[in-house]
Amino acid sequence: MAGSLNKVILIGNVGRDPEIRTTQDGREIASFSLATSDAWRDKGSGEKKEKVEWHKVVIFQPHLVGVVRNYVHKGSKIYLEGSLQTRKWTDPNGVEKYTTEVILQPYSGALLLLDARSNDESSFDEARSSASSSTQEERSKPYQVEEIDDDEIPF
Template identity: 45%
Template structure:
């Protein structure tokens, strides 16, 4: 048994490059950054922030989704598999490249929500309306829906 599974959470390094092949299939490529935060060891040694860059490849429906909704800087959750290929560069040197072929994508950057026109405060002689009372009483975390990422269902255990 073998497993080739990649899970990444990071940010798009550029807008996706989308092409349509002769057969009508779409393919999109995207540079993707994951960053380990800087930290200090107990002995005082400082470990700097480290960013890894990944090449993501999207096919067909996921390529269409990426083309439509993903932009530079967007935070994404990615699941896919590693693929390595080689090519000869212009000097004839064999080069290898590792890419993540994306199976599923989840947008983590919240949509820009249009704000409703602010409700003016009531005049001193007026009682607040029921809607105004609800806006005051409702905490901010309840105003945006929580998006839960479903666990993968193909784990080997």
């Protein structure tokens, strides 16, 4: 199908500490659950409502697995870009099951840490600047945030 796109962008909180596994050929894979939520006020009752969605995330990109291992834990707020992948598997009882996951493959996808929970700010900045799927040259540049005043905004 020409013109199709499989891209997922999520901002949410990690639901459990990530699990790092090693494949038979020595590659590391990180996996964790990510919660996203939508909140609204019920028009009829005025009651605040919230719906939480849970997403399974699997990271195959070696550099990002290292970032996850060192900086991501239960409760971390993250931004990620990946693609959806559904796989079929058979449970121990012989029943075929399907699961859909957000996948971050090598050379595609991105992961940004959105909250600083570490006292070592330089390590956090290093992880943040290198977490995206940018080139090595871009990764070597330091991560900087510039403050601007309202009167400097061009609109």
